[in-house]
Amino acid sequence: SDHNLDYPISPAHMDWASHYPAFVDPDPSKINLGGTRKLTKDVEVVDIGCGFGGLLVGLAPLLPDTLMVGMEIRVSVLEYVRSRISALRLKQQVLKKIAAEKSTNEATPSDTPAAQEDEDDEVGSTTTIVPGNYENITGIRANTMKFLPNFFGHHQLSKIFVCFPDPHFKARKHKARIISESLNAEYAYVLKPGGLMYTITDVEEYHHWVLRHFKYETVEGENVAEDEPTGGIRDLWELLSDEELEADPCVRVMKFETEESKKVTRNNGNKYVAVFRRKADPEWP
Ligand code: SAM
Numbered sequence: 001s002d003h004n005l006d007y008p009i010s011p012a013h014m015d016w017a018s019h020y021p022a023f024v025d026p027d028p029s030k031i032n033l034g035g036t037r038k039l040t041k042d043v044e045v046v047d048i049g050c051g052f053g054g055l056l057v058g059l060a061p062l063l064p065d066t067l068m069v070g071m072e073i074r075v076s077v078l079e080y081v082r083s084r085i086s087a088l089r090l091k092q093q094v095l096k097k098i099a100a101e102k103s104t105n106e107a108t109p110s111d112t113p114a115a116q117e118d119e120d121d122e123v124g125s126t127t128t129i130v131p132g133n134y135e136n137i138t139g140i141r142a143n144t145m146k147f148l149p150n151f152f153g154h155h156q157l158s159k160i161f162v163c164f165p166d167p168h169f170k171a172r173k174h175k176a177r178i179i180s181e182s183l184n185a186e187y188a189y190v191l192k193p194g195g196l197m198y199t200i201t202d203v204e205e206y207h208h209w210v211l212r213h214f215k216y217e218t219v220e221g222e223n224v225a226e227d228e229p230t231g232g233i234r235d236l237w238e239l240l241s242d243e244e245l246e247a248d249p250c251v252r253v254m255k256f257e258t259e260e261s262k263k264v265t266r267n268n269g270n271k272y273v274a275v276f277r278r279k280a281d282p283e284w285p
């Protein structure tokens with residue numbers, strides 16, 4: 001229950017240093033309101049309901065200088081994500097060390113062909129080191145329906161992902177959906193203008209629910225956004241075109257690298273993608 005959830009009283013109180021040790025500000029006098037070290041940059045990407053962390057792991061080498069966090073409500077699933085990231089960080093450190101040792105050895109090459117072959121068999125020469133070191137991803141346990149603004153400030157984020165959210169099919173359970181009018185207002189609050197809200201689901205009805213809640217549909221299957229009156233939150237989102245989706249490598253990760261997306265691929269299911277750009281705040285008269 002929420003009683004067991006840890007959350008900061010404000011974004012300025014959040015201890016991010018323990019999550020991203022490679023990004024801690026070298027100046028020890030830079031301390032946040034919670035008394036922990038500040039980072040050199042802000043967290044900018046959030047995966048809501050990250051499950052086993054496939055999206056984060058896929059995005060880490062793609063956006064190596066961007067700090068990303070997965071938020072997950074289930075304790076054991078979050079523990080898995082944390083261990084997975086620790087193991088990946090360690091593996092990258094070891095591979096880099098081996099590669100560095102190998103390049104030092106190459107500077108003084110062995111004279112016999114046999115010795116040369118031995119060197120070529122080393123782990124470093126047969127294992128590909130992917131760019132990035134997974135220092136830029138982490139997972140935290142949170143109920144994002146309740147505490148998102150405790151973690152992130154106004155206009156802090158550049159991307160939010162909601163991948164294969166629990167569908168909560170029954171109408172009386174719809175209030176548990178993590179796309180809703182009030183939550184959209186929170187997503188708009190934490191996203192920068194120009195920031196992107198990524199959604200994907202295998203449930204067609206949920207896809208229409210998403211479009212409706214971002215004001216791109218009022219009736220299932222009928223796009224009436226352009227005819228709608230403007231004003232308020234309605235004006236804050238712009239649906240990306242198919243061409244824009246094609247050009248965005250994050251969409252590919254979302255479609256093929258989350259655990260749920262792999263399950264849907266195995267079952268030959270459909271995947272419905274909708275990405276919304278957060279527009280500038282409307283000017284109030
Ligand atoms: N996004 C992952 C993927 O694509 O593989 C996992 C999808 S899974 C169907 C939905 C996840 O959202 C579950 O792991 C669930 O525990 C998590 N979740 C549901 N409600 C949540 C909430 N309010 N806050 C954080 N996580 C939540």
